[in-house]
Amino acid sequence: PTGAAFAQAVEDALADYRIEITEIPLSPDRLFALLQRTTPERRNLVVIEGDFVFHLPRRAVWDALQDPTLLVRALPGGMQLERTGESSYDGLMKVGVGPVTAAEFTVRVTLLDQEPPVRFGMVVDGRSGLGFTRGSAQVTLTDGPEGTVMRYRAELQIGGRMAGLGQRLLDTAARMITRQGLEVLHRELAAR
Numbered sequence: 001p002t003g004a005a006f007a008q009a010v011e012d013a014l015a016d017y018r019i020e021i022t023e024i025p026l027s028p029d030r031l032f033a034l035l036q037r038t039t040p041e042r043r044n045l046v047v048i049e050g051d052f053v054f055h056l057p058r059r060a061v062w063d064a065l066q067d068p069t070l071l072v073r074a075l076p077g078g079m080q081l082e083r084t085g086e087s088s089y090d091g092l093m094k095v096g097v098g099p100v101t102a103a104e105f106t107v108r109v110t111l112l113d114q115e116p117p118v119r120f121g122m123v124v125d126g127r128s129g130l131g132f133t134r135g136s137a138q139v140t141l142t143d144g145p146e147g148t149v150m151r152y153r154a155e156l157q158i159g160g161r162m163a164g165l166g167q168r169l170l171d172t173a174a175r176m177i178t179r180q181g182l183e184v185l186h187r188e189l190a191a192r
Helices: 002-013 028-036 058-065 068-074 161-165 167-191
Strands: 045-054 078-085 088-097 100-115 119-128 131-144 147-160
Touching: 045 131, 045 167, 058 068, 058 131, 058 147, 058 167, 068 078, 068 088, 068 167, 119 147, 131 161, 147 161, 147 167, 161 167
Parallel strands: none
Antiparallel strands: 045 147, 078 088, 088 100, 100 119, 119 131, 131 147
């Protein structure tokens, strides 16, 4: 029963791959061969996209998006954010969604492909006792008739107990948190 229990645990852990283990013992080479035969489903994937208008010049918006002291105040549940390299940040957030009580997440954000003050990409990795989120995002800033238009698209994989909340709740919460953060950031910038 130990081998079968182990095989079931591996199947559960790799549920996105929909593999079935029919032989034990399971060597790393055998597991690798099973994984090569399939493509994972993209379950618990949250896609956040949209635009937001800042009634400010593009350079001011760009600078704000690089300022950890301003960003931590704009992030719902943001507790701490510091620059740890030229294009990386580490932080701490407290996030709760639906029935999952607020949990502290350690967050690492790495900026990529920066073209100031036009666009940048980022990789996000967040972890807590309740699960993880990781993925990437693209942000573009353009001049519009009312100010700076920010277009964004993020794809985040959610795992652990947080993934058990259901896709609709995760999607709604992600959009709401994003919109709230942008509105707070806009108010902070306008107050400056």
